[in-house]
Amino acid sequence: MDIDLLAPDVFSGHRFLDQLAAVRARPGLTWHPEPDGPGFWVAARYDDVHTVLGDPATFSSREGIRLGGTDEAARLVADRMMVVSDPPRHGRIRRVVGAPFTPAALRLWHDRIVAGVTDLVDEVVEAGAGGPLGDRPDEAAGPLVRDAVVRDAVVRDAVGDLTQRLPNQVICAMMDLPRADWPLIGRLTTDGLDSPDPIDRLDANAEIFGYFADLIHQRRARPGDDLISALLAAGGDLTDDELILNCSGVLTGASETVRYAAAGALLVFADRPELWTALRASPELLPTTVEEILRWTSPGLHALRTVTRPVTVSGSDLLPGERVTAWLCSANRDPAVFPDPDTFRPDRTPNRHLAFGWGPHVCVGARVARLELTALLTALISRVRTIAPAGKPVWSTGNFIHGLTSLPVLLRPA
Numbered sequence: 543m544d545i546d547l548l549a550p551d552v553f554s555g556h557r558f559l560d561q562l563a564a565v566r567a568r569p570g571l572t573w574h575p576e577p578d579g580p581g582f583w584v585a586a587r588y589d590d591v592h593t594v595l596g597d598p599a600t601f602s603s604r605e606g607i608r609l610g611g612t613d614e615a616a617r618l619v620a621d622r623m624m625v626v627s628d629p630p631r632h633g634r635i636r637r638v639v640g641a642p643f644t645p646a647a648l649r650l651w652h653d654r655i656v657a658g659v660t661d662l663v664d665e666v667v668e669a670g671a672g673g674p675l676g677d678r679p680d681e682a683a684g685p686l687v688r689d690a691v692v693r694d695a696v697v698r699d700a701v702g703d704l705t706q707r708l709p710n711q712v713i714c715a716m717m718d719l720p721r722a723d724w725p726l727i728g729r730l731t732t733d734g735l736d737s738p739d740p741i742d743r744l745d746a747n748a749e750i751f752g753y754f755a756d757l758i759h760q761r762r763a764r765p766g767d768d769l770i771s772a773l774l775a776a777g778g779d780l781t782d783d784e785l786i787l788n789c790s791g792v793l794t795g796a797s798e799t800v801r802y803a804a805a806g807a808l809l810v811f812a813d814r815p816e817l818w819t820a821l822r823a824s825p826e827l828l829p830t831t832v833e834e835i836l837r838w839t840s841p842g843l844h845a846l847r848t849v850t851r852p853v854t855v856s857g858s859d860l861l862p863g864e865r866v867t868a869w870l871c872s873a874n875r876d877p878a879v880f881p882d883p884d885t886f887r888p889d890r891t892p893n894r895h896l897a898f899g900w901g902p903h904v905c906v907g908a909r910v911a912r913l914e915l916t917a918l919l920t921a922l923i924s925r926v927r928t929i930a931p932a933g934k935p936v937w938s939t940g941n942f943i944h945g946l947t948s949l950p951v952l953l954r955p956a
């Protein structure tokens with residue numbers, strides 16, 4: 543099989559998992575050529591991904607963490623932005639940025655997050671109970687105006703109407719941003735991460751940095767019970783520029799991943815209605831279902847590292863300066879670790895997936911992500927009887943953060 547982990551159509555066609563399965567079956571790591579670059583190693587097996595992500599002294603994050611990033615962008619943020627730093631600097635930043643994400647801190651936001659997610663679900667499914675939304679004024683209804691009511695059910699784009707708004711709503715509420723700014727923040731975050739043009743990405747990120755510069759100034763003068771104020775209170779030795787960069791890092795980490803995990807979950811339930819019926823009948827399956835959603839969707843496809851010293855991984859000799867991509871989505875489908883990996887099993891136990899990464903950079907927002915997905919499913923369970931496909935799913939072209947960009951579904955209210 544030809545392997546091309548740089549081709550957008552491999553990702554929009556959702557064929558990368560087959561390619562990665564072929565790579566997993568090869569001995570050692572696989573060398574991947576690059577038309578405009580030196581090439582990179584591909585680590586696709588669970589154990590190899592674990593090895594790479596667990597050893598930051600040999601596999602550094604300082605020169606960038608994704609394919610398609612520029613050296614220039616990495617240089618600007620290395621050692622200042624948590625995800626683009628190595629220990630010990632990484633640990634010092636993480637002590638500050640991680641402060642609002644401890645279990646104790648999260649208890650503060652728990653009810654706000656659940657209430658926000660529940661309101662969003664209510665808004666999206668209410669048409670089934672309350673009639674068509676077609677005549678709603680644009681501004682109030684947002685993307686809902688294009689929905690249609692079919693008998694007692696309602697057709698929705700599960701991504702545009704629900705899962706894309708979900709993390710944006712949660713993180714903007716946690717940061718206590720003015721409601722009027724939420725759509726702008728959502729758009730800039732997506733452009734900053736996903737725009738195919740690196741210059742557009744830089745522009746969007748520059749705009750986000752400017753926004754956070756003003757916000758940090760305001761919150762320092764008038765602290766509140768929000769994520770930014772908590773981060774400022776933890777302060778450490780971070781400069782204002784570093785605080786700004788890391789607020790933006792949290793925003794990006796929070797926004798682009800959860801929406802794809804949630805959308806992937808809805809596709810599973812639309813394709814396999816018996817699973818939705820079973821979950822509604824046995825909500826105690828929720829915790830294992832959420833873990834299986836994370837394994838199954840793995841929205842962060844790869845993490846990139848740069849080799850700092852000669853090392854041998856699974857028999858392949860890697861040299862300093864070479865780049866390695868650790869494919870989390872592939873580790874999560876490794877049959878050596880997950881029996882029947884290509885089947886979604888809501889009761890899978892154990893489920894030691896690597897969707898949140900591994901090692902020092904393991905996702906700082908994992909608890910928030912789990913809470914969002916749990917709140918979403920809990921709200922849907924009591925409000926939606928069936929989820930059915932209503933059109934063709936559309937996948938993103940990205941090879942870094944990946945998932946559904948559109949998923950028409952028919953929701954039949956409970």
Ligand code: HEM
Nearest residue numbers: 624625795796799800803842845898899903905906907911
């Ligand atoms: C399904 C949801 C999510 C997935 C799949 C995910 C995945 C990941 C992965 C794979 C990493 C490691 C990156 C690396 O090693 O280079 C990571 C790190 C990170 N994530 Fe998440 N994430 C999710 C949700 C969130 C949320 C909700 C937030 C914030 C509220 C967040 C903020 C971050 C940050 C700031 C880092 C950098 C951590 C560090 O460098 O120490 N993520 N995430």
